[in-house]
Amino acid sequence: MSYLALYRVHRPQRFEEVVGQDKIVKALQNALREDRLSHAYLFAGPRGTGKTSIAKIVAKAVNCESPKEGEPCNQCASCRDINNGTFMDVVEIDAASNRGIDEMRDLREKVRILPAQGKRKVYIIDEVHMLTTEAFNALLKTLEEPPSHVIFILATTEPQRIPATIKSRCQIYYFRRLTLEEIAGRLKKVSEAYGMDWEEDALYLVARRANGGLRDALSIMDQVYAYKGERITKQDVLDVLGVVDDVFLAHLLDAVLSRDMKRVIEMLGQALNEGKEAQQLARETVFYLRDLLLYKHLGDKADFYVVTGDNVHFLEEQKGKVDQDALLKALRIMMNSVERLKFSEGNRFLLEMAFLEMMDILSSSPGKLVEGEDEMTGDKKPASGKSKTPVKEKARDEGEKVLWQKILAGVKEKKIPTHALLSQGKFIGIKDDVIYIGFKKGYRFHKERMEERGNREILEEVLAKIFKKPLEIQFIFLDDDQYNDIMVKKAIEYFGEDVVQIRD
Structure with a gap:
């Protein structure tokens, strides 16, 4: 048999094996034991926290030939077939690749058919938020009045994208992120089962990097194990993850x-x-x-x-x-x-x-790194005996900085890639309803992309909103020999040599 990833081998097969979702497990076990299962459930929460695993355990429990206290036996033919993925009445649907109205119409027709192998048909729809609006509408009627032999379990990492009409027809369970101790405890058991020798710091580093998801933690463990073997240190984990230590x-x-x-x-x-x-x-x-x-x-x-x-x-x-x-x-x-x-x-x-x-x-003690030298560029300061910027010039610089940050923030709200391009530019000034923005020669790509129609229009919209009138935009190249650039000369004529300068 081919190798199975650790997160697949150690996927919970019974409720008692689930880590960290005790309240959800107890509620579902009680419902199964008392035969009070709802016709539709919505499992919402971060990735790798047990949504699909618990959905499969529920599917086994309702079709198990000899369940005990709401737990599937994992021994009967139905449980074995569900574990192997060959049970006809448990259907897993990936909504990311089956998100259209045609797929939901097909599902709506099939739910009418009685179970072929087990007692109940269970439809597990993963990443259900990926369905289109039309597909949700097609699913809605079935969720509202499903046949008595059907259970729907919807799983999502983005519950805010699920229509309220769908949510109102489901029992909703919110899965939490697992704690550091819960993940580290499970990783320790897995390492012992495989005869791995992990440093404790290495295990806790993996647990932290999993960000509350046990599946991610097991995937990282699998990756490190493949790289290093049975004896694993904290440094090995750092090397595999490509991060630096504390x-x-x-x-x-x-x-x-x-x-x-x-x-x-x-x-x-x-x-x-x-x-x-x-x-x-x-x-x-x-x-x-x-x-x-x-x-x-x-x-x-x-x-x-x-x-x-x-x-x-x-x-x-x-x-x-x-x-x-x-x-x-x-x-x-x-x-x-x-x-x-x-x-x-x-x-x-x-x-x-x-x-x-x-x-x-x-820095607790602001100042220059070297006396008489500019901190950012290394250029020598004139020995005028005055180190402080005049009040008016400082106020103007602060005002320009605030204005530029406001422009950047407005562009970022509309489109982050455009903001990334524009943020490499420098605000020079405004004259006669023309705003001048400079780019150093090393950022030719950013300047050219900003001159494209789509990015320029986004900037124009932001400027019109800020200044309450349309502005023309001029993108200028700045380099070490900026006086040879005609556009920069023009900007200097407008704003003065002290404004048009290169600032890293």
């Missing part, structure tokens, strides 16, 4: 807090050169900042996502160096970077810029 993240944040730009860039380069993805690094940083925020307020009672027990001392050292507002701003920066990195080719550059921006926010 010690690396702690040292990276230390470098950020101490404003050690060189160290930050070196550490990011090291991780990327080892094959880590920029988006994953940004996501891991989000998780670490989240753990730090919770630890700052909850202490040892915090439920950590990436930080392990042995490394809590890093959080203890760092919590006093940042305040809550700065931490929340840093979280927003990194979360936005995760989204932007999905659509950008300059992944390393964006990641570095996000960390440098976070450095300014989290």
